[in-house]
Amino acid sequence: MDREQAAILEELGVASEFDAAAESERRVSFLVEYLKAASLRTLILGISGGVDSLTAGLLSQRAAERLQREGLQASFIAVRLPYGEQADEADAQRCLSVIRPDRTVNIDIRPAADAMIAEISAEAADLLSGSRFHFHLGNIKARQRMIAQFALAGASAGLVVGTDHAAEALMGFYTKFGDGAADVLPLAGLNKRRVRSLATHLGAPADLVFKVPTADLESDAPLKPDEEVYGVTYDEIDDFLEGREVAQSSRARILAAYRASAHKRELPATPR
Known part of the structure; x- marks a missing residue:
């Protein structure tokens, strides 16, 4: 491992050792103590049907149950945020049955997302049209989902739980101020292998757990695997x-994605 790779691992908080039981306890405790310190009582998380939100949901529900056993008013609200009819809705429902959240809220983001893209297109269709149209719509979907979750958090004295982890952070594979926006990130520092x-x-x-990962944001390519977008596999990223060491071609792709997405991992830039 060279100096640059070591620096990236340090920045992303990736530990050299991993023990699932110890990490489960550490991350549940983190959610418990953070919620207490914030004087809030609810955890909010969108459940997509993938392993990341499933894992974050299980941690969140355990945190809520621990606070309840302590006699505190606390709950976990799982949020379904489909764009119309979701292709893998059955998986999302199974995730909910595994997590068993205190409450589930269903919000269809399609009306809001479609209205926004229509309003933008009315004045700037030339900027949105073409092969990237569904990419731009996908980012609007991600941001509409966060609008809904923060609305629920504001109404329930809650914190929004995000699902970002080290593999996605490394590749910049999230929407800035969309799924990249959250109050707490209980999966931070984990690669995909460790999340699983x-x-x-x-x-x-x-x-x-081993379902093929997909962001499912682009309507013209539903359930497109993350690895097709990356051009490298999760095993190589992990x-x-x-x-x-990974193959030189894969290392080059990983480093290019990391460098290009640096702005996503920073606070808004300011004049110096």
């Missing part, structure tokens, strides 16, 4: 994040 290990430890079924 944590999910397994928490009792998630294997078919959901190996890189564990300090191992």
Whole structure:
């Protein structure tokens, strides 16, 4: 592992060792103590049907239950945020049945997302049209989902839980101020392999744990696998994040994505 790779692992908070039981306890405790310190009582998380939100949901529900056992008013609200009819809705429902949240809220973001893209197109269709139209709509979807979650958090004295982890942070694979916006990130510092290990430890079924990851944002390519977008596999990304060597071509792709997405990992730029 060279100096640049080591610096990236340090920046993203990737530990050299991993124990699923210890990490489960540490991350549940983090949610418990952060909610207490903020004098709030609710955790809010969008459940998509993938392993990331499943894992974050299991951690959140355990945190809420621990606070309840302490006699505190606390709850976990899971939010379904489909754009119309979701292709893998059955998986999302199974995730909910595994998590067993205190409450589930269903919000269809399609009317809001379509209205926004229509309003923008009315004045600037030339900027949105073409092959990137569905990419831009996908980012609007992600931001509409966060609008809904923060509305619920504001109405319930809550915190919005995000699902970002080290593999996505490394590749910049999230929407700025969309799914990249949250109050707490209980999966931070974990690569995909470790997220899956944590999910397994928490009792998630294997078919959901090892489901092909997809952001499912672009309407013209539903359920497009993340790895097709990356051009590298999660195994290669995970190996890189564990300090191992990867093929030079894959390393080049990973580093290019990391450098290009630096602005996503920074606070808004200010004049110096």
